[in-house]
Each structure stands twice: as C-alpha cells, then as structure tokens.
Amino acid sequence: RHWMAGGHSGYYKHAGLTVVLLLFFRGGVLCQPRLVTFRPTTEFAAASSDGIIAVQGGKAINLTLFGDNITNETVLHLTPWQNDTACNRYHVVETIIPRTWSPADNFAVFSVSVDGVSSGAILHFCLDGAHQGNATWKSLRVNYTGVSSSLLPLPLQIIILLLLLCFSALFSGLNLGLMSLDPTTLKIIMKSGTPRQKLCARLIYRVRRYGNYLLCTILFGNVAVNSTITILLDDIVTGAIAVVVATVCIVIFGEIIPQAVCSRHGLIIGAATIWITYIFMFLTFPIAFPLSLILNLILGKEVGAVYKRDQLLELLQVTQEHHDIAKDEVELISGVLAFKKKKAEDVMTKLGDVYCLDIDTILNYSKMREIYNSGYSRIPVYEGTPQKMVGLLYARDLAFIDADEATPLKNIVQFYNHTLHFVFSDAPLDDLLRVFSEGTHHLSIVQRVVSPPSQDPYYEILGLVTLEDVLEEILQREIKDETDQFETTTSKSHTQKQADMGDFLRSDVSILSSQQKLAALQFLSESVEAFSDKHISKSVLKKLLQKDIARDIAQQDAESGDLYLYKSGVVANYFVLLLEGCVEVTIGREGMSFEGRAFSYYGHQVLVDAYGGTGSQYHPDFSVRPLTACVILIVTFNQYVAALKATSFELERRGSAPGGGGPLLPTAGGATPTSATDHFLSEWQKAVSEDHNTEGSKLATIIGVLHQKIRAPKRFRHKSKAPDKQVLLAREEEESVASGHLELGAMGTMSADTLAVPAPVPIVVMSSEEDKDFPVWFKSGGRQNNVPSST
16 A cells, blocks of 8 residues: 555655565466366367366376466476365376467467376366366366267267268269259150159159259258268278278269269159158258259259250260160151251252153154153153243043044143142252142152343253152152162162053953953853863862953944854854853754844853863854944863863862862873962963964954954054054955964054964064064964064
C-alpha cells in the first residue's frame, strides 16, 4: 500500500520496492508454470474410451505440454496422487527437463519413460513441484500389454471394413452400370426386351431419369465409403502398409472388378440394388439434390443416345457379329437408311443399254419375236432418235396383234396412249418410289438440262429407271429374273434365256382346254374299250391327252368338200374322236350316210389290232367327211402302242398286272427308265418317229397331203406368207402328191423343219437374207440329203 500510495520517501525507495515485488512474484506464485493440456507424439500412446490418454509402460514417450510459464528449466514429475501435496512426498518420474522449448508458443516437449507402476494406473502431472490437477485431459494411463488406437475391437473393425468395401464396389459399379443406361436405352428395353429385362428397366428408369441427382448420390456415397476405409485401415496397420493395403483393396475390389461386372450386367445388378440407391439418395438429398439442380441448369437436360443416319448405319455394320439380326436383314436396313441419299442417276439403266423401238416399226413376225425375246414388259418408243421419246409400249398390248397383218407400231402406241413419266437425274429415290407406289407409272425416263454456251438449254435423256431398280437399291441386291444377264456391277441387260418363240410355236403343246381334256378322259376311259383301265391306265391316258394329238378343221376347209378323215378302202392306221363339230359318215356300196356329232369316234379297230397283237392294216368300209368346223383327236397305231407299253411298265413297277383284255406288249429295250413318265416319253418319241418314217402311215391323208387342211389353231401357227421366210411347194402331178406323204413340222410351221416324202417330189425352198444356212432335210426312200439354201 505504501508503494501504491506513493509513500513519503523519494523516487529510489519506490523503485526498490518494485524490484523486490517483481522478484517475489517471479519466484513465487505469479511465475509458477501452469499446464493447460498435453499431447503424446509417439505410436505408444492412444486415447482410451474414458478420454484419458493411455501410454505403454517401459517405452520412451514424447509428451508435448502446453501452458503458461513453461521454460527450459521447468521440471516435470508424474505422480499417481490426486492432491496438491503429492508432488512433494511421492512421484514416479523425477527431474525431467524439457528436450525442446518454445517460449513464444508456451510449450515444451518432454521425453519420459514410465515404469514401476501397475498396469492401468493413472498418473498426473507436477510442474516445478506444483500439482496440475485431476482432469482427464491432464492425466495418463499406463498399460504394459500394448496400446489400442481404436475405439472398436479389431474383429468388428474387419467386419466393418469388408462391409464398406462391398459398398465401395457397389457404388463404383452402379456409377458405370446405371449411368451407361441412358433414358432412351431404357425406354427401348421397356418396349422390346424380355419380360425380365422390361421389369428391370422399369425399376431403373424411375431413378435414372434424375441423371445428375443419381450421379451426385453415387459419387458422394463412393467417396464417403472410400474415406472411411482409409481411416479404418490406418487404425489397423500404420505407415506405408496402410497406404498400400488401402490402394489395392479400393482399386481392385472397389473399382476394377465391380465396373467390369456392371458394364455387362448393369441392368440386372442395378434393379436388384435399387433399394440401396433409394436409401443413399435420401441420405445425400441435402447436398446431392441442390448440386444436381445446378448441373441441370448449366448443362441442360439429359437427352440420351441419339444416332444420325450415318452413325446408325455404321452401328449396324460394327455390331453385326453380336446381334441376332441376319445378314440379309442388315443389308435391307442399310439399304433403307442409305436410300434417301441416292439419286435417280445412281440406279438408272443408261440409254445405250435401253431396249427401245422406233415409232415407224412394223410389227411383223420377226419384230414381235424380237420383242418377246427381249424379256421386257414396258418398252420406250422414240421418233427418229432415242433422245426423242414419244410413247410407251406394253408387251401385253401385242396380245391381240396378228403378226401376219404387219401392224404399224404407231397405231398401237396411239391407241393405248401410255404416257411417259420424266424425272430429273438428281431426283431422290424416295420421291420416285412415292410416284411408283401410286400405280400410274412403273417406269420413268431420266433426263437433265443441258445449257451449252450461247445456246438455248435443252433436255438430254440419260436413261431410264424402273420400280425394279428402286427396289433393288432398297434390298441391296439384284432382282434376277429369267431374262437378266449381268455384265458389270453398274449395268445389266436382258438376254434370251427362255425358249425361242418359234420353238414354242413348233412345240408339242395340246390345244385342248382343261375342260375338254377332262371330258375326253372320262369319255375314252368309260365308253371306248381300247382306252379302258384294262388296257390303258388313267395316268398314261392323261399324259396321252397332253400330247399334240388334237387338230381343228376350219369352216372353209370343211365346206370345200375335198377333205376326208377316212376314205372307204384306203388304209388308215389311226383312231379319230370327234370333240366338236359335225361330220358326214357314208357306209357301204349303197352310199348310206348319216351325221356324226360330238363324241363319236371312228377307227376303233386299229386300236383293237394294237392291243390284240395282230398289227394288221385297217381298211375302213366307210368314209368320213367334215361338214362344219371341227375339233378332233387323232391317235395313231404307234402312239397307242406306246401308251400300252407305258401302262405295262407302270403296272410292273407297282407289282400288279391289268385285269382282263388281251396280252400286253413288252416294254421297249434299252436303258431302264426311272419312272413311268420317262418311259412314256421315250415310247412316244419312237412312235412319232415311226409315224414319220412309215410309208403306210395314212395319217398323211389328213395331215400334209391335202394341203394341211387339218392343223393346229391359228394362234399357234406361223403362216407361210410371213415376209421373212417362204416355202413354195411345186408338184408335177397331183397323183404323186396324193400317194405321197408331206409333213411340215409338228404343228404346221415352215421354218427350219423336216420335209419328208416317200417319193421324189420337186421342192423349191426360198429363204431370206437372215438365214444363210436354212436347214432342209429331204428324205426319200431312206436317203437323206442336206439341201443348202442356195438350191
């Protein structure tokens, strides 16, 4: 107080008192060190469950003490006692001087080694003999069995570590598996997948549509789990070992393996663990959802996988080995995708390869045969030059045109008036297909505008494009028909691969309708003994009716009065069945006559001789003359024998024999036929050949001698007056003609066929310039001489 009040002495007395007081407080209560807290800096120390730091007894421990007035001279003692006097009467560690000291930060590091106390004993700090209190943060526990740095037992830590590793794997796999399934893909699977895939896609789509929210949830969960794994591993193992173990476990088991699995089975795994995803979306909502809104605002809404035309086309090509789409289907889809980019000039047939006709063409036999052999159903027609197309000819327009009338093509084109459709060369194929699908046009002329310098522009025809060309581009393959011949990869032309029209006119074709054949089959098998099942099977009879055994007689030929089917006393080795028309039959010397109508037949005795095995020539005692136009069936002796042999062969193959009737003739020798049809055809060819070569065959009385009055119908016949070929027959005497045999082709055609006569008959053959080697065979008495066209 005296000092505080100023006292009654001078300045020096006050200063001396001040120094004394400072020294008192410095060495006494005011300068005594005070501990605030401490921290062990060694691996042999850890916190226990009650908050007291535990150290391992007998080990060197570094303790960092924080407080006031701690200097490099401060002495540390550790005592198990809790009162203030314990530091003076008992202590465990004495005279511990700081190893390092920082006066500015008020801390010092002491190195101590606790020993000599029981395990679990709690020690308190004494600094310069002053007890620092009993607080838990100012106490130490001594253990001699080791120190645990974790609050959890080791087995529980391992279980938690494995569980967290599974969650890390799940989040890592879902990050790849779910995020790779964009909403577009999931919608496709929901509509086109299997029932299980549809269910999985429906469950995942509910969360996948919130793309950024789901992404934030998965990443937050993955990072949190991986951080926890690192902390737990640091508690179990320390130092570099913890880093290596954590890296290996997280990378291999938490990243590589789950992502490899979920990249292939993400749909199933994501649907099976969808409830875990919901839980973490709820837990991370406060952070993940606001962040996802920010991402949506910045990046925009997620659209999903969208492919352009070229990308989709390339996707089909690249993944062809892995999907179930066949190669043909891939080509078809590829053609459709690339279809819109193609132009008319890319698929057209060039004008030089186009078959077209001049408007001034005359439709004679030769030209119609050329049109037929071209194989085209639509033919462009030009005037003067192909650059001037004026019309279109359909092949069906020629159905009612007679080649003998030499009709001008102009008349046909003007009558039907098929309009041409023109398109520009850069017209898209989809526009062409739209036009073709309307049905008005299936062929278009491709043209372009040419603008030469200093001249008026004009149209130039480049070629033509058809519906078939457009379809081929879609199908990505050529549509081959019987007339196509491919020359290059960019063009094709038609070639004659079918039978020649002239060959068809001469072919062995029956003129009977299906109803006439059926009626003839029923009548012959039921009413004519020679054609009953006893002698000719129905199958062979059907084949017989398919052959060229029918003839028609024109009205003018019947009215001429000089055509006879039979003459009394003249040998006739054939059977005649009248299908249509009326004939006059004259019998006996008295000349009694009557009319024969449809389904009357004559010459049955010829067939009886055939299956009876007599083979004698038949001399009719009657005459038969047509009165009106007629249709008849003519079966010769040899043809009937061929039918008998075919029936015998057929029954032998079945292992049975015909019942009743005369004996069957043996089958022909030679190569064994493979079927009854083959056998019948073989025997039929022999019969036809024998009919041609036998002088006694009086079928010539009907066909050939009397100027071919009985012949095939007009629609199957090529008349001799055609301008390209003429055959003139000149005979010296009518008697030689009457006793001879002349046959021009199977159905009366005049070109490149056989001329057969039993006696020399003068023949003049004239051929056109086209046929330099017109083959004519002149047969007489078994001799054959090739007569060149110059004869």
